Amino acid sequence: MTQNLILGAGLTGLSTAAHAEVDVRVLEATPFIGGKARTRKRPGARFDITGHWLHLRDEQIQHWVEQLPGLTLSRHNRKARIFSSGVYTLYPFQANTYGLPPTVARACLQGFVDARLHDVELGTEAPRRSDPVTFADWIEQKFGSGIAEHFMFPYNEKIWTVHPRELSAAWCESSYIPIPKVEDIIAGAVGASREALGYNTHFLYPDDGGGIEGLAQAIKRTLTVEIECERAVACIDLAKRQVTTVDGEIIGYHKLVSTMALSSLIDACAKGGDLPAEVAQARRLLRSTTVSHLDVLAKGSNHDLEGPWDGSGQPHWVYFPERQFPFYRVGSFSAVEPKMTDGDTRNFYVEIAHRGKRRVEDEVDNCLAGLAEARLIDGVDSVLAVHVEHVPNAYVLQDPNYQTSRTVLLDYLAKHHVLSTGRYGNWEYSAMEDALIHGRKAAQWLNDG
């Protein structure tokens, strides 16, 4: 019997199953549901797979999430900071230079003014700047050389593992990078900025101390279909429309929705039959980073840090652009929801990006020393436990080959009745809400017969 199959029970797969009006089977590789939006229960605390803060903008999805059974979300106003030159400043860096050493603040402000004056002074008669080609061009045009040098270049090189000049400018116009107005930059230089800049000024988070997995569990409660866990698909025969699971079951499908990483999906298809040369080449060109994270439990309760803001408690997360810190970002679950730890403790995620070859296990001492230097923990002796975990394909690299390769692969799959979707299936940079929306669209595709 042929049916519709969904590969993966992360948020995209679960949302697809929840919105589908036709029969589906859901195969999940791991023993767990939730995918990246899962929570690990460790002695004394719960840890999401690094920060997973929920931002909802789509009204329909918002309404759907609100009425999911057994899920209560609290709203939090973002407390994000940057630690550089030994001081804390408010996020985003580009609009908050107050508190930085005067030479740095001046370079940032002057660079920004020069970048903005460039077009104004040239007027409409003079040749305008060409459109940015690389992410580095875009940064320099939008923010100027000072902000580029002191934050945008070093921070982005840490998170993407390559210099912004190796990435394409095409994705930057998304709403993820806040572009402050001139008045915000001026206010931020004199210590009069607003916290609420950018796309994620507030977020939602489960209030029961169980972590973000509560969202996936709540969707699961609405399903009539059983999720088949530990049923990884190893091989896909596109011509015969069949998948083979690792335990050897061959399952025919009418339509296939895959939420596994696009790279792994194509590898599974290659095991089921020869791929056209163009497709094999496009697969080789896909690049992504691995994010390794330290889950850290430390003694002591949440405390405020000194900085140019009115004592508003421990930051939810902090960006670290400087190279002497191995990590690019550190966040605290307990700073958002104290019930994420048991007792008088705090828990953190510490994120390091690389391309799969870095032995992050050897960098734990260095990382803990960095946390102590930034005063996030009360010295390395206050640490009670550390666990290291890895997230492959965490961020896809939008380099000059990205758009073409991705289109070749997605089109090829579509011709074979396969919809590859979700953040990793669609090989994109997106958030949990997008995963829920992808699922809704995938279900429409299934419902359309």
Ligand SMILES: Cc1cc2nc3c(=O)[nH]c(=O)nc-3n(C[C@H](O)[C@H](O)[C@H](O)COP(=O)(O)OP(=O)(O)OC[C@H]3O[C@@H](n4cnc5c(N)ncnc54)[C@H](O)[C@@H]3O)c2cc1C
């Ligand atoms: C470091 C990091 C931080 C993030 N922070 C945030 C945040 O703060 N806010 C936010 O909104 N979003 C955040 N995200 C994004 C968010 O995690 C994703 O948008 C979302 O979880 C994607 O869900 P998905 O279902 O598409 O993919 P996944 O969660 O990856 O689900 C795919 C599922 O497919 C399964 N699978 C894989 N291979 C197979 C196979 N062969 N057979 C069967 N099943 C298979 C996997 O086990 C998994 O369960 C973050 C992501 C990362 C990496």
